[in-house]
């Protein structure tokens with residue numbers, strides 16, 4: 461029998477997809493009630509986690525944010541998802557909560573402190589999506605910094621994660637927190653120490669003030685499938701998010717797992733989750749009608765702004781009948797969405813725009829009845845070797861149709877509702893312990909392993 465799917469749900473604290481449709485509720489992204497209702501629905505549905513994408517970026521064209529992006533709500537506006545997490549944690553008890561922090565923006569000690577606090581507040585349900593960051597050209601403008609070269613950003617990310625792991629794993633021994641009021645000993649000084657880090661980009665002689673949560677290190681996710689992105693995933697990630705055509709996905713997944721094996725990890729244990737758009741209704745015709753309405757909300761100008769956000773490239777200034785110039789692959793903004801459109805069968809610029817108008821970065825949608833979309837998606841899993849999906853919000857900006865139509869179909873087929881036992885996100889997602897696997901580089905920074 462096929463393995464149960466791992467299922468995460470994709471959101472950002474901003475407008476989602478077809479926000480212009482009257483039924484779309486993503487315009488409520490600054491209303492806490494919106495997030496609380498969604499989290500409760502997802503907890504009841506039995507999915508693995510709610511994920512928040514995040515970045516400080518926005519489209520930049522001709523040295524500024526284009527009017528199209530502001531008018532059309534393209535990767536703009538956005539709030540800060542870390543502010544939403546404690547509220548949704550308070551109304552759920554099992555749902556995993558995964559959020560994104562960029563290694564270009566947040567310093568390691570900041571990431572370590574925030575994530576460790578959240579691991580405690582959520583009872584061990586937190587995950588960190590490690591990204592160098594989409595929209596880096598905009599982010600550089602916002603922070604008044606020069607744009608760091610693409611590959612250097614990944615070198616920085618490697619050093620960042622290394623130091624963050626030392627802070628999570630190395631500062632506090634298990635059992636060091638005593639809370640002994642009578643003896644007047646809050647924590648055992650023998651069990652708490654400063655770590656030392658002298659990396660190529662970061663230094664620290666410091667102690668993480670937050671005592672470890674149930675997982676110590678958040679579950680480590682990674683997104684960004686350029687070559688150095690895959691290398692980073694193979695070194696540290698316990699789960700990766702991917703979006704591309706099936707052949708490209710298959711190659712990316714095989715590459716990440718092979719590199720992880722070469723690093724002495726078990727590549728097959730890395731959960732590979734594909735961005736999945738499920739356009740589902742009671743009938744195929746109705747699903748296709750919804751799909752057409754969704755696509756019609758986006759103009760080609762919106763698509764160009766979207767593409768500029770991810771890549772720093774302005775397709776509207778290129779010859780629509782020719783493919784991308786190979787030099788586009790050297791962009792210093794994101795590369796995943798350039799590399800996937802280069803090569804022998806490269807599409808024309810017009811075709812790329814049409815692809816972004818229809819699907820943005822998320823690849824081909826599954827369209828049809830519950831049985832049809834599950835068949836289509838199961839085939840993609842079988843072909844790529846992926847473990848499940850990061851489900852995109854539907855035309856409502858939420859997951860109503862997935863929860864009401866797809867989850868029952870998955871349960872009927874034994875593909876959902878079999879979550880692993882355990883209190884923490886790591887136990888449920890990996891089937892292992894609450895802490896990093898012994899072969900993970902972070903495990904080497906632990907001083908005591910007695911309780912692991």
Ligand SMILES: Cc1cc2nc3c(=O)[nH]c(=O)nc-3n(C[C@H](O)[C@H](O)[C@H](O)COP(=O)(O)O)c2cc1C
Pocket residue numbers: 512513514515560562589591592593594595610683684685686687689701702703735770793794795796797821850
């Ligand atoms: C499903 C999915 C979710 C992603 N979430 C984020 C995110 O939250 N923040 C971000 O900066 N990049 C995110 N990315 C990655 C970006 O698309 C982009 O590839 C990356 O930030 C730039 O790195 P690259 O040069 O390796 O492509 C996501 C990718 C996928 C497939």
